[in-house]
Amino acid sequence: xxxxxxxxxxxxxxxxxxxxxxxxxxxxxxxxxxxxxxxxxxxxxxxxxxxxxxxxxxxxxxxxxxxxxxxxxxxxxxxxxxxxxxxxxxxxxxxxxxxxxxxxxxxx
Amino acid sequence: xxxxxxxxxxxxxxxxxxxxxxxxxxxxxxxxxxxxxxxxxxxxxxxxxxxxxxxxxxxxxxxxxxxxxxxxxxxxxxxxxxxxxxxxxxxxxxxxxxxxxxxxxxxxxxxxxxx
Numbered sequence: 001x002x003x004x005x006x007x008x009x010x011x012x013x014x015x016x017x018x019x020x021x022x023x024x025x026x027x028x029x030x031x032x033x034x035x036x037x038x039x040x041x042x043x044x045x046x047x048x049x050x051x052x053x054x055x056x057x058x059x060x061x062x063x064x065x066x067x068x069x070x071x072x073x074x075x076x077x078x079x080x081x082x083x084x085x086x087x088x089x090x091x092x093x094x095x096x097x098x099x100x101x102x103x104x105x106x107x108x
Numbered sequence: 109x110x111x112x113x114x115x116x117x118x119x120x121x122x123x124x125x126x127x128x129x130x131x132x133x134x135x136x137x138x139x140x141x142x143x144x145x146x147x148x149x150x151x152x153x154x155x156x157x158x159x160x161x162x163x164x165x166x167x168x169x170x171x172x173x174x175x176x177x178x179x180x181x182x183x184x185x186x187x188x189x190x191x192x193x194x195x196x197x198x199x200x201x202x203x204x205x206x207x208x209x210x211x212x213x214x215x216x217x218x219x220x221x222x223x
Contacts, residue, residue: 001167004150030208043198043214086150093207094139094158095166098150 002027002091006099013077013106021072021102023087030090032063034072037084037101046072046085077106110135114199114215121189122223129184129218131199137213138204140182141166142174144195145217151198157182158204189222196220 003026013019023032031050037043047054047061049070054061058077063070074081084101091097112133121127133140141156143166153166157176171193173185182201186193197218203210 033212035212035214041196041217043200043217045211045213048211088151088212090208094141094156094164094209096141096153096156096209096212097167098143098152100148100150 002029002089002097004087004089004097004099006085006087006102008102009100011102011104013074013081013104015077015079015106015108017077017106018073018075019077019104021074021085021104023070023072023089023099025068025070025089025091027068027091029065030093032065032070032090033088034061034070035086035088036081037086039083043086074104077104079106079108082106110213112199112201112213112215114197114218116218117216118219120221120223123190124188127186127189127220129186129197129199129220131182131184131215132180133182133201133213134180135201135213136179137201138179139209140176140199140201141212142172142182142184143198143200144168144193145198146195154184154197186220189220191222194220194222 034046088098142154143151155174157163199215200212
């Protein structure tokens with residue numbers, strides 16, 4: 001199967017700081033998604049981004065498929081950004097693999 | 109409201125007692141999938157379905173069964189649960205886009221404990 005690695009595993013931020021999360025994958029993929037799991041366990045899709053760059057408010061993501069990585073940028077972090085961020089890749093039709101996640105803690 | 113629902117949300121059971129976790133979506137999505145989440149491992153795909161009556165194994169299908177008789181429902185069946193199936197389970201759905209998935213929408217999760 002495919003290997004999906006996220007870094008860093010943990011990130012502690014002061015409110016207002018910027019950060020970059022990385023997702024590396026070991027083979028070509030059909031698509032890539034970023035998710036946020038809030039402290040109550042709910043999983044929310046942030047980006048569907050097989051390639052290129054997308055922005056949504058303070059969050060943006062870039063996927064460079066040819067180099068097998070994706071980056072998630074959080075700007076001006078807020079306490080509500082705390083939680084676990086996952087990337088997931090579709091490496092065969094309908095088969096998704098997730099990274100182990102980056103746990104983000106934003107302190108007021 | 110567009111949503112994916114799961115029931116029950118919490119379940120404590122004993123080894124060997126058959127159980128079913130239901131999943132339903134109201135978005136007319138073709139694709140549905142089950143995942144389990146364990147600490148440090150992220151989410152792992154158990155089974156998925158591309159459409160009614162079409163299912164296939166994910167990465168960790170052992171000990172689980174699924175069926176897709178209606179487009180909106182995709183139940184997960186544990187015929188003889190064991191303690192290593194204690195986990196947090198998520199159902200997800202999406203449109204099917206040209207032979208692959210689209211944006212995934214997740215249910216709220218089911219926390220299962222097998223004693």
